[in-house]
Amino acid sequence: MSVGIRHDDLRRRNRAMVISAVRRAGHPSRTEIAATTGLSHSTISAISSDLIQEGILAESRASESVSLKRGRPQVGLSLNPEAAAVLAVVLSLNFLSVAVIDYAGQVVAEEQRRLDTLTMSRDELIGECVAIVRRQLEDPDLDVQSVARIALAIQGITDSSARAMLWSPITPQTNIAFADILEDEFGIPATMENDCNMMAVALRWRDPDRYRDDFIAILLSHGIGMGLVLKGELFTGTHSSGGEFGHMIHRPGGALCRCGRRGCVEAYAGNYAIWRNARQLSENAEPVADVSDADMRALATRARETDGPEREAYRKAGEALGFGLGSLFALIDPAPVAMVGASAAAFDLIEPALREAIAQTAGGQHSGSISFDTEPNELPLIREGCAMRALSFVDQEIFAPGVQARGGSAGKNVA
Amino acid sequence: MSVGIRHDDLRRRNRAMVISAVRRAGHPSRTEIAATTGLSHSTISAISSDLIQEGILAESRASESVSLKRGRPQVGLSLNPEAAAVLAVVLSLNFLSVAVIDYAGQVVAEEQRRLDTLTMSRDELIGECVAIVRRQLEDPDLDVQSVARIALAIQGITDSSARAMLWSPITPQTNIAFADILEDEFGIPATMENDCNMMAVALRWRDPDRYRDDFIAILLSHGIGMGLVLKGELFTGTHSSGGEFGHMIHRPGGALCRCGRRGCVEAYAGNYAIWRNARQLSENAEPVADVSDADMRALATRARETDGPEREAYRKAGEALGFGLGSLFALIDPAPVAMVGASAAAFDLIEPALREAIAQTAGGQHSGSISFDTEPNELPLIREGCAMRALSFVDQEIFAPGVQARGGSAGKNVA
DNA sequence: AGTATTTTTTCGAGGCTCGAAAAAATAAAG
DNA sequence: CTTTATTTTTTCGAGCCTCGAAAAAATACT
Numbered sequence: 001m002s003v004g005i006r007h008d009d010l011r012r013r014n015r016a017m018v019i020s021a022v023r024r025a026g027h028p029s030r031t032e033i034a035a036t037t038g039l040s041h042s043t044i045s046a047i048s049s050d051l052i053q054e055g056i057l058a059e060s061r062a063s064e065s066v067s068l069k070r071g072r073p074q075v076g077l078s079l080n081p082e083a084a085a086v087l088a089v090v091l092s093l094n095f096l097s098v099a100v101i102d103y104a105g106q107v108v109a110e111e112q113r114r115l116d117t118l119t120m121s122r123d124e125l126i127g128e129c130v131a132i133v134r135r136q137l138e139d140p141d142l143d144v145q146s147v148a149r150i151a152l153a154i155q156g157i158t159d160s161s162a163r164a165m166l167w168s169p170i171t172p173q174t175n176i177a178f179a180d181i182l183e184d185e186f187g188i189p190a191t192m193e194n195d196c197n198m199m200a201v202a203l204r205w206r207d208p209d210r211y212r213d214d215f216i217a218i219l220l221s222h223g224i225g226m227g228l229v230l231k232g233e234l235f236t237g238t239h240s241s242g243g244e245f246g247h248m249i250h251r252p253g254g255a256l257c258r259c260g261r262r263g264c265v266e267a268y269a270g271n272y273a274i275w276r277n278a279r280q281l282s283e284n285a286e287p288v289a290d291v292s293d294a295d296m297r298a299l300a301t302r303a304r305e306t307d308g309p310e311r312e313a314y315r316k317a318g319e320a321l322g323f324g325l326g327s328l329f330a331l332i333d334p335a336p337v338a339m340v341g342a343s344a345a346a347f348d349l350i351e352p353a354l355r356e357a358i359a360q361t362a363g364g365q366h367s368g369s370i371s372f373d374t375e376p377n378e379l380p381l382i383r384e385g386c387a388m389r390a391l392s393f394v395d396q397e398i399f400a401p402g403v404q405a406r407g408g409s410a411g412k413n414v415a
Numbered sequence: 416m417s418v419g420i421r422h423d424d425l426r427r428r429n430r431a432m433v434i435s436a437v438r439r440a441g442h443p444s445r446t447e448i449a450a451t452t453g454l455s456h457s458t459i460s461a462i463s464s465d466l467i468q469e470g471i472l473a474e475s476r477a478s479e480s481v482s483l484k485r486g487r488p489q490v491g492l493s494l495n496p497e498a499a500a501v502l503a504v505v506l507s508l509n510f511l512s513v514a515v516i517d518y519a520g521q522v523v524a525e526e527q528r529r530l531d532t533l534t535m536s537r538d539e540l541i542g543e544c545v546a547i548v549r550r551q552l553e554d555p556d557l558d559v560q561s562v563a564r565i566a567l568a569i570q571g572i573t574d575s576s577a578r579a580m581l582w583s584p585i586t587p588q589t590n591i592a593f594a595d596i597l598e599d600e601f602g603i604p605a606t607m608e609n610d611c612n613m614m615a616v617a618l619r620w621r622d623p624d625r626y627r628d629d630f631i632a633i634l635l636s637h638g639i640g641m642g643l644v645l646k647g648e649l650f651t652g653t654h655s656s657g658g659e660f661g662h663m664i665h666r667p668g669g670a671l672c673r674c675g676r677r678g679c680v681e682a683y684a685g686n687y688a689i690w691r692n693a694r695q696l697s698e699n700a701e702p703v704a705d706v707s708d709a710d711m712r713a714l715a716t717r718a719r720e721t722d723g724p725e726r727e728a729y730r731k732a733g734e735a736l737g738f739g740l741g742s743l744f745a746l747i748d749p750a751p752v753a754m755v756g757a758s759a760a761a762f763d764l765i766e767p768a769l770r771e772a773i774a775q776t777a778g779g780q781h782s783g784s785i786s787f788d789t790e791p792n793e794l795p796l797i798r799e800g801c802a803m804r805a806l807s808f809v810d811q812e813i814f815a816p817g818v819q820a821r822g823g824s825a826g827k828n829v830a
Numbered sequence: 831a832g833t834a835t836t837t838t839t840t841c842g843a844g845g846c847t848c849g850a851a852a853a854a855a856t857a858a859a860g
Numbered sequence: 861c862t863t864t865a866t867t868t869t870t871t872c873g874a875g876c877c878t879c880g881a882a883a884a885a886a887t888a889c890t
Binding site: 004005006007008010029030031041042044045046049069070071072073074075 | 878
């Protein structure tokens with residue numbers, strides 16, 4: 001049962017509106033905020049005055065140019081970078097990275113590290129993550145008190161409450177409650193996110209016009225992942241991170257997938273599958289652990305040059321993706337798609353078969369109008385999404401002092 | 416951009432909470448409502464007193480027994496049946512029905528009518544719908560002023576704004592804006608709903624324990640349809656009613672589907688497909704227009720008796736449904752499933768292959784725990800869902816007098 | 831009849847948003 | 861350089877809304 005609205009929730013929510021309006025718009029004036037939120041000028045004035053006093057917002061005097069107009073000039077509001085900081089940690093195959101981001105969204109420090117995730121023990125894996133976070137928190141330039149959130153993204157399935165990794169292709173370990181581990185270690189609220197979901201979050205921030213309420217981000221990499229935004233909200237499963245597009249069934253009983261089952265989309269479109277087909281190996285051949293980006297590029301080059309098994313492998317990948325998307329579109333209606341990851345660079349080889357396949361499906365009735373965008377570099381996107389996710393959380397914590405005042409660095413210091 | 420919360424929205428929403436608490440609970444006391452909504456006793460007292468004065472709620476004195484306890488007895492609140500009425504219209508293959516439902520949810524009048532939807536012209540189809548509604552509205556026992564909503568459910572695809580039928584298997588006509596037509600004709604707000612979505616709505620009301628936040632209703636009939644509730648809300652596509660489970664691709668390039676494409680789940684599991692396979696016709700054979708329920712029952716009987724092509728046909732249906740559900744579960748995580756419609760009576764023939772197939776998919780990892788429920792009669796369910804949908808809408812209109820006071824029969828008449 | 835107990839209503843306090851008016855800050859005009 | 865026009869922002873009182881505490885109401889128990 002959803003609960004009634006208390007009187008004090010009202011202020012809390014409207015504060016949130018103001019903060020998120022500022023985060024979205026950059027340097028909006030109070031008047032602009034009033035317009036986008038629909039609240040009255042008096043309310044905006046009261047709320048923003050509070051937020052400034054609390055050190056969350058700051059007046060960014062003389063907002064550049066716009067002194068052309070007549071009356072009193074607008075004074076832009078911006079996020080105070082020092083109001084808080086967050087950590088974005090990204091754990092992917094053989095690679096761990098962390099970034100410290102200030103409240104305004106700027107990266108203030110970062111570190112990257114290669115490791116061998118596939119062979120590491122559970123404790124080693126956890127230890128590396130904890131250690132890389134600790135190194136950042138020990139940086140003397142950073143006010144540890146201001147760190148309000150850690151978001152950790154991982155390639156794999158996470159639980160719907162964003163606490164734990166349930167399964168991941170980058171490690172044989174399962175069920176690691178990273179969020180709890182980090183919280184216990186550092187006393188900072190933490191979440192465990194799915195990498196593809198973070199890609200989607202980032203795309204939304206990067207290009208809100210193109211990726212607004214409904215869109216799909218597909219990771220074309222060793223495996224196939226998906227982040228889905230529907231009706232303006234990240235779509236997650238009911239128990240897990242959900243959206244296991246790569247493991248929808250393309251051909252019942254078909255090619256052997258890395259997950260041990262048969263006929264998944266990934267078993268035709270993942271790097272290992274393209275590799276396997278290009279080598280004309282059996283569909284039952286055990287998936288290889290990793291194919292280097294260089295090898296995949298070579299494969300793509302060869303596929304472009306001659307009409308051999310390499311080209312056919314990409315064709316099959318496109319077909320699998322197309323039918324998979326078609327089935328997906330049958331459920332959710334078509335939406336813009338962003339193809340992310342190394343294999344997105346070979347999308348020219350994939351697209352024809354993909355479009356041909358999708359046109360044969362219920363979801364592909366207007367397949368011509370479905371737009372595909374490519375972004376070969378997934379890591380920056382994932383980190384960016386992580387950061388925005390963590391910052392949005394902070395937005396929702398700092399403005400909720402009615403429930404539990406955060407004793408952080410943003411105390412009242414003026415009146 | 417979501418809009419800020421105005422001060423008067425607060426009352427409006429809390430009124431809604433109270434009304435829906437009463438609709439859900441039956442005869443809750445004010446104290447019980449306070450408990451479920453989390454609002455204070457004083458607030459509940461004020462709101463319910465308003466609602467009673469406005470004729471929306473009524474005190475149902477001496478709520479049966481519970482005079483066992485000591486203190487002042489609770490006085491149950493109930494919906495005033497005369498506060499409003501709604502019409503539920505269901506249009507399915509060769510069949511049109513309407514029911515008048517009072518505000519408390521009781522059917523007060525109904526009419527059913529056979530017609531030949533497949534051959535009717537556009538105007539005839541619209542005319543029949545308008546006529547059957549008109550006949551109910553002209554009933555002298557009915558206060559036309561009190562009719563606050565018409566909900567029309569149709570088998571087929573509707574648009575996401577619930578205004579029009581886009582496509583339906585029961586008629587060659589497309590794009591009929593039934594909601595607008597009915598509104599123009601009678602001046603009563605109307606909506607156009609998808610039949611399977613209404614099934615899901617009804618299941619939620621019928622058995623809220625089993626069908627709470629996440630579940631799936633699948634219609635096994637001539638075609639295959641689905642209604643999906645995720646996180647407590649009806650899931651619809653972004654442009655259309657969405658959830659075209661029957662047209663997810665089971666086998667690329669496979670059996671000919673009624674929709675003209677190949678390999679859809681429906682092309683294996685719809686009545687016509689089972690019929691086609693049982694007759695050992697080619698997968699390319701044109702789907703028949705209709706198979707009678709009696710024929711399907713005979714088919715099922717024969718399948719149970721001998722291990723022939725009939726049994727194999729049901730096995731194939733189960734397999735298609737299983738792989739389809741597996742792909743669906745890969746996206747949304749497993750959830751309870753209700754199998755509705757005539758073929759649900761033959762679910763014993765379908766289930767083994769279904770479970771075997773689903774176990775081979777990513778979504779079926781715990782396939783043993785997925786529960787299936789069967790309900791052979793879809794029509795009452797659809798009508799019930801329609802009625803509840805319409806009533807919920809009324810709940811949200813009557814309690815919103817701040818925006819636009821409804822001048823209906825529920826005016827203030829005491830103070 | 832009196833007491834205990836539970837439900838419901840009443841009443842004042844505290845908050846929040848809103849509209850209108852005032853104040854502030856600038857460009858244009860004289 | 862002063863005045864006027866214009867636009868943004870703040871101030872202030874009014875009107876609601878919810879809440880907690882206390883009172884009132886209605887019944888069972890003694």
